[in-house]
Amino acid sequence: MTGPIRETRYRVDGMDCASCAAKIDTAVRRVVGVEDVSVSVTAATMTVRHADHADVGPAINRKVVGLGYGLSPLAGEARSGSSLPGAHACCGHPHGAEGHDHGHGHSPDVPPEPSLDLTKFSAAADHVRHTEPWWRTGRGRLTLACGGALVCAYGVGKLFPATEPWIFTLAMLVGLLPIARRAVMAALAGTPFSIEMLMTIAAVGAVFIGAGEEAAMVVFLFLIGELLEGIAAGKARASIEALTALVPKTAHMEAQGRLIEVPAESLPAGAIILVRPGDRLAADGVILTGESGIDEAPVTGESAPVLKGPGDSVFAGTVNGDGALRLRVTAAAADNTIARVIRLVEEAQETKAPTERFIDRFSRTYTPAVALVAALVAMVPPLFLGGLWQEWIYKGLALLLIGCPCALVISTPAAIAASLSAGARRGLLIKGGSVLEGLGEVTAVAFDKTGTLTEGKPRVTDILGFDRSGADVLSHAAALEQGSSHPLAQAILCRAEADGVALPAVADVKALGGKGVGGRVAGADLFLGSPQAADHRVPLTAEQKAQVAALHDQGKTVSVLVADGRAAGALAMRDEPRADAAAGLKALAGIGLRVIMLTGDNRGTAHAIAGRLGIEARAELLPEDKQRIVGELKAEGYVVAKVGDGINDAPALAAADVGIAVGGGTDVALETADAASLHGRVTDIAAMVRLSRRTMRNIYQNIAMALGLKGVFLATTIAGVTGLWPAILADTGATVLVTINALRLLQWPAKG
Ligand SMILES: Nc1ncnc2c1ncn2[C@@H]1O[C@H](COP(=O)(O)OP(=O)(O)OP(=O)(O)O)[C@@H](O)[C@H]1O
Numbered sequence: 228m229t230g231p232i233r234e235t236r237y238r239v240d241g242m243d244c245a246s247c248a249a250k251i252d253t254a255v256r257r258v259v260g261v262e263d264v265s266v267s268v269t270a271a272t273m274t275v276r277h278a279d280h281a282d283v284g285p286a287i288n289r290k291v292v293g294l295g296y297g298l299s300p301l302a303g304e305a306r307s308g309s310s311l312p313g314a315h316a317c318c319g320h321p322h323g324a325e326g327h328d329h330g331h332g333h334s335p336d337v338p339p340e341p342s343l344d345l346t347k348f349s350a351a352a353d354h355v356r357h358t359e360p361w362w363r364t365g366r367g368r369l370t371l372a373c374g375g376a377l378v379c380a381y382g383v384g385k386l387f388p389a390t391e392p393w394i395f396t397l398a399m400l401v402g403l404l405p406i407a408r409r410a411v412m413a414a415l416a417g418t419p420f421s422i423e424m425l426m427t428i429a430a431v432g433a434v435f436i437g438a439g440e441e442a443a444m445v446v447f448l449f450l451i452g453e454l455l456e457g458i459a460a461g462k463a464r465a466s467i468e469a470l471t472a473l474v475p476k477t478a479h480m481e482a483q484g485r486l487i488e489v490p491a492e493s494l495p496a497g498a499i500i501l502v503r504p505g506d507r508l509a510a511d512g513v514i515l516t517g518e519s520g521i522d523e524a525p526v527t528g529e530s531a532p533v534l535k536g537p538g539d540s541v542f543a544g545t546v547n548g549d550g551a552l553r554l555r556v557t558a559a560a561a562d563n564t565i566a567r568v569i570r571l572v573e574e575a576q577e578t579k580a581p582t583e584r585f586i587d588r589f590s591r592t593y594t595p596a597v598a599l600v601a602a603l604v605a606m607v608p609p610l611f612l613g614g615l616w617q618e619w620i621y622k623g624l625a626l627l628l629i630g631c632p633c634a635l636v637i638s639t640p641a642a643i644a645a646s647l648s649a650g651a652r653r654g655l656l657i658k659g660g661s662v663l664e665g666l667g668e669v670t671a672v673a674f675d676k677t678g679t680l681t682e683g684k685p686r687v688t689d690i691l692g693f694d695r696s697g698a699d700v701l702s703h704a705a706a707l708e709q710g711s712s713h714p715l716a717q718a719i720l721c722r723a724e725a726d727g728v729a730l731p732a733v734a735d736v737k738a739l740g741g742k743g744v745g746g747r748v749a750g751a752d753l754f755l756g757s758p759q760a761a762d763h764r765v766p767l768t769a770e771q772k773a774q775v776a777a778l779h780d781q782g783k784t785v786s787v788l789v790a791d792g793r794a795a796g797a798l799a800m801r802d803e804p805r806a807d808a809a810a811g812l813k814a815l816a817g818i819g820l821r822v823i824m825l826t827g828d829n830r831g832t833a834h835a836i837a838g839r840l841g842i843e844a845r846a847e848l849l850p851e852d853k854q855r856i857v858g859e860l861k862a863e864g865y866v867v868a869k870v871g872d873g874i875n876d877a878p879a880l881a882a883a884d885v886g887i888a889v890g891g892g893t894d895v896a897l898e899t900a901d902a903a904s905l906h907g908r909v910t911d912i913a914a915m916v917r918l919s920r921r922t923m924r925n926i927y928q929n930i931a932m933a934l935g936l937k938g939v940f941l942a943t944t945i946a947g948v949t950g951l952w953p954a955i956l957a958d959t960g961a962t963v964l965v966t967i968n969a970l971r972l973l974q975w976p977a978k979g
């Protein structure tokens with residue numbers, strides 16, 4: 228690589244099949260300064276990685292527009308470096324929940340600003356494209372014109388039989404000229420064997436052997452096929468974009484003690500809004516006052532309303548129940564959960580699954596190979612076997628049409644696009660085809676405990692003072708935890724606030740991953756952490772150990788406070804398993820996966836909880852132990868998924884074949900893992916595996932349909948049973964069947 232790399236994203240209009248994407252890819256790759264290109268037909272986007280200093284925009288624009296597509300930059304989305312799947316190739320490693328940049332010079336994403344930023348609105352608005360009715364699109368009009376010309380040709384031919392030989396050629400040209408133009412542009416841009424080229428040769432050839440009427444029919448059928456493909460591709464896109472329609476246009480914002488109605492798009496993070504009973508939420512936020520059952524079905528697929536109160540996070544697009552709520556907005560419109568989901572899905576669609584890459588390679592040789600066979604069929608029998616030129620050229624031209632790989636090429640991306648959308652609509656974010664494909668191959672799942680199998684909202688249940696008052700233990704512990712994001716820290720801070728204890732000033736606070744936190748208060752060295760780590764610093768007395776063990780046996784987590792070389796006290800916390808944890812783990816075991824819990828918590832607590840959930844557990848693990856165990860499982864031959872919240876398990880997430888983050892929608896882990904369960908449900912993991920397996924079955928069905936139909940018509944064409952237009956109809960038909968089959972995945976899990 229030369230110098231810093233930038234990423235620019237574009238909206239590409241008019242692509243309707245994967246070979247379009249291949250053409251654009253080939254052409255843009257040739258622009259000087261371009262390092263990498265990824266194109267998604269289904270998302271209608273293109274990401275170009277190019278040298279920062281090179282002004283590649285005009286050249287890219289010329290190429291893409293020349294090929295017959297529309298191009299517009301996606302505002303506000305250019306960034307340098309990327310934490311998203313596009314970075315795989317450069318890092319050689321698909322993960323990185325913790326190490327955002329692996330030392331490769333990626334700059335971390337700019338944090339969202341808590342202010343009005345107009346460029347972001349246009350970015351959000353770019354995602355909502357107004358889908359035109361098909362007859363208004365360029366392709367639709369062309370198809371209609373071609374059909375009209377064909378009907379006229381029949382009429383004129385009937386009335387004036389003398390015109391028959393050439394009237395159909397004239398009609399055909401209406402449709403063929405634009406196709407031929409695209410064929411030439413594609414050839415100039417490096418793709419000589421485009422479908423348009425095969426089409427053009429076949430049609431022109433047919434006219435020369437006197438099959439003008441059939442040629443016109445073939446061109447028309449081809450255009451209809453492309454039109455149907457375009458409509459189908461738009462469906463997957465529309466399904467995910469429909470999410471934005473869930474967010475109401477306006478919100479009631481508090482401003483200087485008054486309530487004003489403002490556009491939802493202009494709400495800055497930090498604004499206070501009011502949500503009336505029954506209203507849809509206009510923004511992501513945290514509840515300040517009020518309590519209500521929230522219907523999250525539109526964004527999570529969860530049918531039962533969830534009761535939420537002060538401190539709970541809520542999502543834009545969900546529906547408020549009976550209570551009035553006052554919210555603090557946590558993300559501007561362009562950064563809310565729905566916008567991020569849409570962005571992630573679009574980006575995910577640009578990364579290709581291994582199967583798709585294989586098919587792309589296959590079709591790159593398939594098309595020229597069929598063209599060669601067609602040439603041989605047209606020439607060998609008449610030259611050497613005494614065949615009739617007319618008959619064999621006709622067969623050769625039909626074979627050319629069979630060389631069109633449309634159905635095959637669309638078989639994988641169509642299914643993947645539909646699956647990614649279906650998953651995202653219920654909070655399963657899967658970052659690309661290769662992760663989706665990999666999920667189905669997983670054979671072992673390792674779970675973190677805190678915040679993953681449990682709610683991650685522990686509550687302090689017991690406070691022990693060994694050499695001082697409980698209030699003193701609590702205030703010192705809370706002082707240490709002020710900067711920590713660990714769930715236990717929240718529990719301790721919460722309790723300190725509830726008890727109204729004053730926090731002393733601390734200095735030199737340091738998080739010791741998997742062990743605890745350290746710092747200084749009033750000149751004294753403090754440590755708060757696991758009993759094991761505490762015992763390492765100052766041996767605990769037998770009595771202290773017995774007290775701690777008793778708490779462990781109740782399934783509680785204990786952190787011991789060490790002050791100036793003495794055990795000062797301990798805090799016990801209890802974190803309940805997630806409501807769906809047992810069901811989620813059972814579902815995984817049910818589809819034959821090994822399930823294991825890896826935790827930094829002590830043995831007693833871990834086994835108390837693992838026993839309740841019915842799984843095996845490994846306890847008292849440091850972050851590097853978790854990573855090592857994932858490695859060991861892999862060495863035993865398992866394909867391992869690691870599920871965690873990114874706190875003290877980022878190395879393990881990165882080491883797994885698939886790293887899955889769970890959380891409430893705000894974590895960095897959500898952005899950087901391979902996949903994420905937006906709503907933190909344990910059942911989501913089995914759902915992801917099922918979705919993947921379902922998708923792979925769908926893909927194999929598609930490939931079988933596409934190749935099967937080709938095979939049949941290859942045979943019937945050579946045998947002379949079928950001719951030109953069945954050959955193109957077979958391709959169009961297969962493409963439509965494949966797309967319809969793939970789109971069934973949009974209904975998942977209802978039909979699946
Ligand atoms: N910030 C902290 N405050 C208090 N205790 C801590 C803190 N961080 C770690 N500890 C202690 O170290 C132990 C291990 O921490 P770690 O974060 O590795 O595991 P965990 O969060 O309890 O569970 P899991 O590994 O399943 O996420 C905890 O059980 C706790 O006793």
Ligand SMILES: [Zn+2]
Nearest residue numbers: 243244453633
């Ligand atoms: Zn096509």
